[in-house]
Amino acid sequence: MDNFIISIGCFLVFVLVFKSLLFLYQVLRTRKQQKALLKADMPYIDKMDGRQFEIYLQVLFRHLGYHPEVTKQSGDFGADLIMERDEKIVVQAKRYGYKNRVSLSAVQEVYGAKAYYRANQAWVVTNSYFTKQAKELAAACGVKLVEREDLQELICAINPTFEAKEIYENVTPEARKCPTCGKQLVVHQEKEGRFFGCSSFPSCRHTEKINK
Numbered sequence: 001m002d003n004f005i006i007s008i009g010c011f012l013v014f015v016l017v018f019k020s021l022l023f024l025y026q027v028l029r030t031r032k033q034q035k036a037l038l039k040a041d042m043p044y045i046d047k048m049d050g051r052q053f054e055i056y057l058q059v060l061f062r063h064l065g066y067h068p069e070v071t072k073q074s075g076d077f078g079a080d081l082i083m084e085r086d087e088k089i090v091v092q093a094k095r096y097g098y099k100n101r102v103s104l105s106a107v108q109e110v111y112g113a114k115a116y117y118r119a120n121q122a123w124v125v126t127n128s129y130f131t132k133q134a135k136e137l138a139a140a141c142g143v144k145l146v147e148r149e150d151l152q153e154l155i156c157a158i159n160p161t162f163e164a165k166e167i168y169e170n171v172t173p174e175a176r177k178c179p180t181c182g183k184q185l186v187v188h189q190e191k192e193g194r195f196f197g198c199s200s201f202p203s204c205r206h207t208e209k210i211n212k
């Protein structure tokens with residue numbers, strides 16, 4: 001009888017240890033996946049131009065269960081995305097070098113867009129950070145600010161994908177003119193990445209980054 005009780009006890013301990021190890025394994029695996037995702041996505045987001053970032057956010061928010069649409073490039077009244085889940089949300093997207101903080105005007109514009117589109121919520125989403133003034137105004141008029149770490153959390157909430165890389169490499173950035181000669185700039189693909197070069201090359205040798 002004693003042996004039987006000892007056997008049951010051993011079995012229960014074994015199950016408990018096994019379950020704990022399994023749980024630990026799952027936690028570690030999730031963390032590893034999230035790290036891999038951030039490693040994969042944020043550097044590409046930082047390299048995007050504004051248009052590519054809008055498209056990336058559209059994909060991200062679609063994964064998160066919103067139904068986003070990118071607004072027309074001109075006359076968007078301060079909204080880059082309009083999306084609907086339980087409520088209508090207008091979003092302004094700001095892809096900045098993360099040493100440049102997003103200023104007050106982004107909050108003012110998206111607040112205007114909220115009224116224009118009769119939305120319930122207004123958000124500004126950036127891969128960077130906000131100025132103190134922008135935060136103060138946003139708090140006063142109920143605009144939601146999503147900064148770099150919040151964006152990373154949203155990315156972590158979806159399964160690892162490499163859409164940032166795909167979007168950066170395949171979506172054509174917004175057209176721009178050469179600041180040297182005024183001709184159209186064209187996208188070049190090199191092993192090191194994509195960049196803009198002047199269409200009048202070789203008479204003009206101007207180049208610039210996609211995320212300039």
Ligand SMILES: [Zn+2]
Binds near residue numbers: 179181183204
């Ligand atoms: Zn040029």
